[in-house]
Amino acid sequence: MGLQGERTAKWYRRASEVLVNGVSSQFRYWSDDDTLVIDHGEGGHVVDMDGNRYIDYQLGFGPIILGHGDETVASAVAEAAAAGTTFAMTQRREVEAAEKVMEALAWADVMRFTNTGTEATMHALRLARGLTGRDLVVKFEGAYHGVHDYVMFSTASAPPGELGPRDQPKPVLSSKGIPAAIQDYIRVVPFNDLPLLEALLDSEGERVAALMVEPMMGNAFGFMPDEGYIEALRSLCDRHGALLVFDEVKTGFRMAVGGAYEVFGVAPDIGTYAKAIANGFPAAAIATRGQVAGGWRSGGIAQAGTYSGNGVGVAAAKATVERLLTGEPLARVEKVGKALMEGLGRILADHGVEGEVTGHPSMFSIFLGEGEAREFRDTARHDAKLYEDLCMRMIRRGVMPCPDALEPWFVCAAHTDEDVAKTLEVFEKSLGEALEAR
Ligand SMILES: Cc1ncc(COP(=O)(O)O)c(C=O)c1O
Structure with missing residues (x-):
């Protein structure tokens, strides 16, 4: 039996008549009887079409930082919607x-808005290439930077067994429909392995944008x-004249209001932000320093978007960031997250299960x-079957993480202490059952 109740199943069938697989983004499709249709969200919870309430740790894949419907x-x-949202002017x-x-x-001086993380990373790479006059981009295995062609290689959906030898990793296409030649512009390396990255840059550094x-x-x-990575x-980027781009689509305004710079004390040349910047409304940003922004200022490197900076997105961003700047929401997120971890x-x-809670x-x-697990190749040792069974049992009890452990549990400021207590109780019960059923 799937997760859908009677009304949700009806809505899912209705959705499937008009939306392919009943969804607008493939990651939302689980199966024909497990894909839920949501009626609304409230704080840290979502409610499906049968009125079933779930403590939501998916939070729309990360954007919800203050809570649903803040x-x-x-x-x-x-207010912004009623004032007209889209103009041919600032x-x-x-x-x-x-x-x-x-x-x-x-760390940043200036920025431009876009609407999605995909647009932001696409523009960031074009800016870096346009400015340096170089073509190559280096990314890490298991990293997802959106759906545009230049980054859909060796993402988290790549089978770890197909990545090639560790010291000679090959970019694995994550989708059909991407010209094979694009592969020539991308290099991949395992995360947290400095010697391999150094070797790559020593041999091809002068071509890396x-x-x-x-x-x-x-x-x-x-x-x-x-530590120190x-x-x-x-310093490697500085040595080789490549730009360091932080993709903070997930970490930005979540890990800390000042993003990775606040946490690690390291400034990138370009940063991309989306998701938590606007608590679930479509707004994203590409931030940079004056010098790099010169690439746009002087023309010749295209950046555009009809809806970039639209009134609804930016009103949401202003209201969200203003709240985050008070420090309160992320202090709450940290307290809840620590208690859960x-x-x-x-x-x-207690159950003698080999494993660990990873992340922030x-x-x-x-x-x-x-x-120990520190990079994507280590995920081959993860018991995905046990984890999925455990999550499905939790979801049936009203606690909803993503059943694929690659995707983190997200915490928002509206999660309560009762949510934490219920989550731990449900986790313990579900783990016991899943271990027994193994
Ligand atoms: C790190 C990262 N970059 C970029 C993206 C793409 O963002 P969007 O889905 O808004 O296009 C995502 C989406 O999950 C992401 O996690």
Whole structure:
């Protein structure tokens, strides 16, 4: 029996008549009887078409940081919607929102808005290539940077067994429909392995426009960088004249209001932000320093978008970032996240399960396998079957993480202490059952 109740199943059939597989984004499709249709969200919860309520740890794949339907954001958006949203000119709300974003991102001088993370990373790479006159981009295995052709290689959906020898990794296409020749412009390396990256840059560094990195692996178990790793990436880029691009689509305004710069003290040349910047509304940003922005200023490197800086997105961004700048929401996220990470880890140990809770309190995962896990290739040792069974049992009890452990649990400021207590209780019960059923 799938997750759908009677009404949800009806809605799913209705959805499937008009939306391919009943979804608008393939990651939302689980199976024909497990794909849920949501009626609404409230704080840290979502409610499906049967009225079933779930503590939501998917949070739309990360954007919800204040809580679903946050009142301050909703009223800022309503006001903006009524004022007209899209003009062929810069608008007041766009300037106000950009000022807030710049206040949060201490390392950056200027920015431009886009709507999605995909657009932001695409423009960041074009800016880096246009500015350096070089073509190659280096990315990490297991990292997802959106769906445009230049980054759909060796993402978290690549089978770890197909990545080639560790010291000679090959970019594995993550989708059909991408010209094979694009592969020539991308190099991949395992995360947290400095010698391999150094060797790559020693041989091809002068052709590398950008090193694109998620400062923690937000699409692969939330693996954190080793001590000093991010600093080392900065100096390698400087040595080889490549731009360091932080893809902070997931980490930005979540890990810390100032993003990875605040956590690691390292500034990128370009940063991309989306998701938590606007608590679920479509807004994204490409931030940079004056010198790099010169690439756009002087023309010749195309950047555009009809809806970039639209009134609804920027009103949401301003209201969200303003709240985050008070420090309160992320202090709450950290408290809840820490309690969950500690509690889940304790329960694993009590049940004698090999594994660990990986990541950061704002987004973490559960690795079920032997030994230490720090990069994508280690995920081959994760017991995905046990984890999925455990998650499906949790979801039936009203606690909803993503059943694929690559995708972290996300925490928002609206999650309550009762949510934490219920989650730990449900996790323990479900783990016991899943272990028995193994
Ligand atoms: C790190 C990272 N970059 C880029 C993207 C793409 O963002 P979007 O889905 O808004 O296009 C994602 C989406 O999950 C992401 O996690």
